[in-house]
Amino acid sequence: MSIIERLKEEQKVAMRAKDKARLGTIRLALAAVKQLEVDGQKTLTNDEAIAVLTKMVKQRRDSISQYEAANRQDLADVEAAEVVVLQEFLPQPLTEEELAALIEQAMTDSGASSMQDMGKVMGLLKPQIQGRADMGAVSGLIRARLN
Structure with a gap:
């Protein structure tokens, strides 16, 4: 089942359960996906849908840090709840060992030896x-290995 199909199914479940917070977050995700589909006049692939959800999670994490800096814990909690819901639809995060192995493999495959090769990796x-x-953390790990 694709991510978009899972979002639609979970939207129905949230409606039946009358879970307004979860329903609102799922609707936001579906709206973001639909907007890109309309703009690009195509159906998004699973990878493109993952990119949309990843971007939404990143935006919410940025908002959380800003709200906490402004002493607005109530708003930070709302954003944190949205992050939890969105992460349910994303693939399982990589462990540090898996990530290190993937970086090492990519560096070997691309023949990277200096910072000019970072784009290839x-x-x-x-x-x-x-x-x-x-991706920011991955970029930092690659930089450390290439230096």
Whole structure:
């Protein structure tokens, strides 16, 4: 079952359960997916849907840190609840060992030896880890290995 189909099924479940917070988050995710489909005039693939959900999680995490800095824990809690719901639809995150192995494999496959090769490594890794690891953190790990 694709992520979009799972979102639609879970939307029905949340409606029946009258879980307004969960329903609202799922509707936001479906609206974001639908907007991209309309804009691009195509149906999104599973990988593209994962990218949308990953972006939504990142936005909410940024909001949480800003709300906490402004002493608005009530708003931060709402965002944190949305992150929990969105993460249910994302693939399981990679462990540090799995991520290190993937980075090592990508560096070997691309023949990377300096910082100029970072784009090659990221290009190989992105499809494998999209939605399963923070790309910023992965970038930092690759930089450390190439230096």
